[in-house]
Each structure stands twice: as C-alpha cells, then as structure tokens.
Amino acid sequence: MFYHHKYLLCFLLFVSQWGFAICQDNRAYDIACLRTHYAKPTAQWQPPTIDEGVNWTELAPITHTPAPSTPLTELGKSLFFEKALSSNQTIACVSCHDPDHAFADPRTVSLGVFDRQGKRNSQSLSYLGLDAPTSHGFFWDGRANTLDEQVLIPLTDPNEMDITLDSVPTRLVSAGYLPKFQAVFGEHLADIDISQVAHALTTYLHTLTPTPTRFDDFLNGDPTALTDTEILGLHLFRTKARCMNCHFGQALTDNQFHNLNQTLAGRKWQDFGRYANTDNPSDFGKFKTPSLRNLSVSKPWFHHGLFVNLRGVVAIYNRGMPLPPTKDAPPIAHEDHLDPLIKPLGLSADEMDALTAFLMTL
Ligand code: HEC
Ligand code: HEC
Structure with missing residues (x-):
C-alpha cells in the first residue's frame, strides 16, 4: 500500500512537470x-x-501562397534594392537583409555607409508575410511601433544609410522613380511623398515568406x-x-x-x-x-x-x-x-x- 502511493505520487509529479509523457x-x-x-x-x-x-x-x-506581385509590391522591391537611398550610394536595405540568408546578414553586425558598424545582428525579415501573433513592435527592442514607422528608420540611421528623410524625394526623382510612383499612385502625382515610400516598402515586406x-x-x-x-x-x-x-x-x-x-x-x-x-x-x-x-x-x-x-x-x-x-x-x-x-x-x-x-x- 505504502509503495503504491509513492509510485502514484511519482507518476503525478512526472505528469504535472512534463505533460503526458508519451x-x-x-x-x-x-x-x-x-x-x-x-x-x-x-x-x-x-x-x-x-x-x-x-x-x-x-x-x-x-x-501562405506568395501574394501576386502588383505595381506596388514591385515598387517596394526596387526601393529595397535601391542604393541611391544612402549617403554614398553604396548601401541598400538588401545590403544587410540578404535574400539568400532569410533576409538576415551573415556578418555578426552589419556594415552601413563608409563601413560604419552597428551594434546588433541584422534580423531576418522572411517571416513578415507569415501568420504571427500581432507584433508588439519592430527591431530587437521593439522601438518602432509599426512596420510603416520601422522602414524609414534605417534611412536616417548614421550607421546604416545616413540620409535625411527630406532628401528622399529628390534622390528618387534623380534615380528616375517618378514614373514608377505615378504608375502606382496616379499620373497626376507631382512629387514623391515619404509616406508612399514607407507604404511601398511595407507592402513588399508583407509578401516575404520563408523557403x-x-x-x-x-x-x-x-x-x-x-x-x-x-x-x-x-x-x-x-x-x-x-x-x-x-x-x-x-x-x-x-x-x-x-x-x-x-x-x-x-x-x-x-x-x-x-x-x-x-x-x-x-x-x-x-x-x-x-x-x-x-x-x-x-x-x-x-x-x-x-x-x-x-x-x-x-x-x-x-x-x-x-x-x-x-x-x-x-x-x-x-x-x-x-x-x-x-x-x-x-x-x-x-x-x-x-x-x-x-x-x-x-
Ligand atoms: C522565454 C522565451 C524563450 C524560450 C522558452 C526559448 N526561446 Fe529561443 N529565443 C528567445 C528570445 C527572446 C531570443 C532572442 C534573444 C536575444 O537575442 O537576446 C531567442 C533566440 C533563439 C535563437 C536564435 C535565433 C536567431 O535568429 O537569432 C534560437 C536558435 C533559439 N532561440 C532556439 C530556442 C530553442 C531551441 C529553445 C528551446 C530549448 C528556445 N529557443 C526557447 C525566446 C525564447
Ligand atoms: C546597415 C545594415 C542595415 C540596413 C542598410 C538596413 N537594415 Fe534593417 N536591420 C538591420 C539591423 C542591424 C536590424 C536590427 C536593429 C536593431 O534591433 O536595433 C534591422 C532590423 C530591421 C527590421 C525589423 C524586423 C523585426 O522583425 O523587428 C526591419 C523590418 C528592417 N530592418 C527593414 C529594413 C529596411 C526596409 C531597410 C531599408 C530601408 C533596412 N532594413 C536597411 C540592418 C540594416
């Protein structure tokens, strides 16, 4: 009888700790x-x-079947690959988010313009098109509340692309983007607005899925x-x-x-x-x-x-x-x-x- 209880107790402890051990x-x-x-x-x-x-x-x-590409996702993709969005025209988003590495960076910390070093490892972006619990923020520390807010931060980060948001429309117009923006946002569009840049990048990121x-x-x-x-x-x-x-x-x-x-x-x-x-x-x-x-x-x-x-x-x-x-x-x-x-x-x-x-x- 005594042994019996002891075994039962062990069994219960085991079950409560590890769930049903199958x-x-x-x-x-x-x-x-x-x-x-x-x-x-x-x-x-x-x-x-x-x-x-x-x-x-x-x-x-x-x-998730990849969302069909639209003029808007295509625009977002070309912005993601666009080096004209960095101070010395050498760095694009893709420089630190490599599609062959799940949109992360194989280097410990990424290098931005003029080989400037950040302090964190680049995050993989390929999960952004999956069903995930609503995010409580972006970046390792969640300091951006929404993806729309997040995608503009690397542009001005001195260790990443190091430009001002004010300069973005001029840079994109010089790089020949006005017709592409007009194709998406309407032919009457006279100038590029920064919120359209964010919207295009975000829409593209939401099409990414892991392999x-x-x-x-x-x-x-x-x-x-x-x-x-x-x-x-x-x-x-x-x-x-x-x-x-x-x-x-x-x-x-x-x-x-x-x-x-x-x-x-x-x-x-x-x-x-x-x-x-x-x-x-x-x-x-x-x-x-x-x-x-x-x-x-x-x-x-x-x-x-x-x-x-x-x-x-x-x-x-x-x-x-x-x-x-x-x-x-x-x-x-x-x-x-x-x-x-x-x-x-x-x-x-x-x-x-x-x-x-x-x-x-x-
Ligand atoms: C309490 C929540 C929690 C649990 C439990 C947990 N993880 Fe994690 N995991 C995290 C967090 C948070 C990070 C990122 C931490 C950091 O960078 O400082 C992480 C990072 C990782 C990474 C690195 C991924 C990358 O892309 O950088 C791996 C691999 C990993 N976890 C595997 C595991 C495995 C295997 C287990 C079970 C043994 C586990 N985790 C249990 C929260 C957790
Ligand atoms: C110089 C390298 C570099 C460049 C250029 C860069 N990133 Fe990042 N990215 C990082 C690093 C490093 C982190 C993590 C930083 C942190 O947590 O502080 C990150 C984080 C992110 C995240 C957060 C992901 C998550 O799960 O929270 C997104 C989204 C992102 N980057 C998109 C972009 C976009 C869009 C661009 C171009 C406009 C860009 N990145 C340019 C290095 C870079």
Whole structure:
C-alpha cells in the first residue's frame, strides 16, 4: 500500500512537470511510437509542455501562397534594392537583409555607409508575410511601433544609410522613380511623398515568406520527410526542452520580448534591449523572440550575433541561461531579470543532438 502511493505520487509529479509523457519507457524513447504519433494531423498531437498563461498556437506549415506581385509590391522591391537611398550610394536595405540568408546578414553586425558598424545582428525579415501573433513592435527592442514607422528608420540611421528623410524625394526623382510612383499612385502625382515610400516598402515586406523545407513536407503529411533523430528533436522541442513556450505557431515566434541573460553587461557589446528605450526596469535585457524559420541560413544568431554554433545555443538553453559573471556592470544588471519561462532542462547529450538536428530542418 505504502509503495503504491509513492509510485502514484511519482507518476503525478512526472505528469504535472512534463505533460503526458508519451512513447517513453523510463528514459528510453520508442521512436516508432513517436513516428506514429507525429504522423497524425497536428490537431491530434499531444499538447506541448507550456506554462500557464502562455497563449500558444500549434506549429503549422508554410501555406501562405506568395501574394501576386502588383505595381506596388514591385515598387517596394526596387526601393529595397535601391542604393541611391544612402549617403554614398553604396548601401541598400538588401545590403544587410540578404535574400539568400532569410533576409538576415551573415556578418555578426552589419556594415552601413563608409563601413560604419552597428551594434546588433541584422534580423531576418522572411517571416513578415507569415501568420504571427500581432507584433508588439519592430527591431530587437521593439522601438518602432509599426512596420510603416520601422522602414524609414534605417534611412536616417548614421550607421546604416545616413540620409535625411527630406532628401528622399529628390534622390528618387534623380534615380528616375517618378514614373514608377505615378504608375502606382496616379499620373497626376507631382512629387514623391515619404509616406508612399514607407507604404511601398511595407507592402513588399508583407509578401516575404520563408523557403518551405522538409519540415513543411512532414507537416503536410509526408512521414518520410524527417529522420528518426529529427522526429525526436521535434518531440523534445514541444515537450521537455520547453521551446514552444516562446517559439510557436507558423512563424515560431510569440512576437514578445524576453530576458535571456544576454545583455553582456559590463562588456564591449553591452546592450540592455528594450530597457534602453522605455527606462522601465521590468524591460531590462528584453529582446524580441526571433522566428526560427530558415534558421540554418540566418546565422549568426541572437541580437548580438555572437552565437555561431547551434549545438552551443541548445547547450546554454539546457543550462538555463546562467548569468555570466559581470565586470563593471551597473547595479541593475546584477539583479535577477531572467524570464521565468527559462529553466534548466536536464537534456542528455543525445537529446541535445536530436533537438539541434530538428532545428536545422526549419
Ligand atoms: C546597415 C545594415 C542595415 C540596413 C542598410 C538596413 N537594415 Fe534593417 N536591420 C538591420 C539591423 C542591424 C536590424 C536590427 C536593429 C536593431 O534591433 O536595433 C534591422 C532590423 C530591421 C527590421 C525589423 C524586423 C523585426 O522583425 O523587428 C526591419 C523590418 C528592417 N530592418 C527593414 C529594413 C529596411 C526596409 C531597410 C531599408 C530601408 C533596412 N532594413 C536597411 C540592418 C540594416
Ligand atoms: C522565454 C522565451 C524563450 C524560450 C522558452 C526559448 N526561446 Fe529561443 N529565443 C528567445 C528570445 C527572446 C531570443 C532572442 C534573444 C536575444 O537575442 O537576446 C531567442 C533566440 C533563439 C535563437 C536564435 C535565433 C536567431 O535568429 O537569432 C534560437 C536558435 C533559439 N532561440 C532556439 C530556442 C530553442 C531551441 C529553445 C528551446 C530549448 C528556445 N529557443 C526557447 C525566446 C525564447
């Protein structure tokens, strides 16, 4: 009787901590069982391990058929590639948002006009056409409230394109854009307005989608599209590794801001994220959750671009993102700001390998 209760208690603890553990005997996984489970439509999958209060949605394939190109999206695209919008005519949006790298930049930090260095890694833009929770702002720190507001900021940033907004119409007219704007906004148009530039860029960005991968084939019903290891990685992503607390839905982001102890306080690349704009201590070190779609080509990762090894990223998540010792850091950086959704995970080396393999399929 005594033993009976003890086992029952263990079972309950196990269930409450990890959700219903499926396809598992002691610590060994039954891969054939996981395969059968995840071959089902996503609506029949076991719910992921998610803390209370998180408003998650299930993973989903990229179904979005690219919006047909219109004169407006074509105009936005040519503006995105237009170097005349920089002070020395060498930098366009595309210089730091490379279509071959999920519209991110393979360099740790991007270089703007005259090789000036910014302090953050360029963000991938290819998720902007996907269904994602309403964004609470753009940039790693959310300082732009809307995409219309965001797209004009790189133009005036001294480390990026370094021009004045007033000069934009003249620059575009000299580069022969007036007829293109007239074709979209009406033949009577005498001059280009900056809000039309923003509207065209935003409309183009909303047509971007990540390149579908084997993971999409799997979600669309091809059970052979993922290997056994990758299926175990998918299972861990949804359960024991807790990733779906923040990376969920079609775009694999909650579009929220979290502190993952990545401020590098007291070091050269110190960056306090959202706090620098809001001055609200509860925003200290918070950065926007990036989409994990096409992750294998959007490297390097995180706002600082200092992570280049995906297995290493998984390993620090596994350790619960310990705060590195800080030198010369202000007092606020010594307080505990780590997001409560981040916890040590207890993944084995094999489990970390499987999770890494799965991430590469996204
Ligand atoms: C010199 C490099 C550079 C140039 C040029 C550049 N960007 Fe960026 N872009 C970045 C970096 C770096 C970030 C992240 C900056 C931050 O968080 O402070 C970023 C962020 C963004 C974001 C935010 C994405 C999100 O998910 O929040 C958008 C949208 C964007 N850029 C669009 C553009 C457009 C449109 C242009 C051209 C008008 C442009 N960028 C030009 C480097 C650049
Ligand atoms: C508490 C929310 C949260 C959880 C849980 C979480 N992440 Fe993240 N993830 C983030 C945020 C926020 C960033 C950006 C942090 C930064 O740049 O400082 C990020 C960045 C990443 C990046 C870098 C992507 C890029 O393009 O730069 C990867 C890869 C990643 N997470 C994978 C994972 C994996 C794997 C798990 C599960 C083990 C996980 N995340 C769990 C919020 C979370």
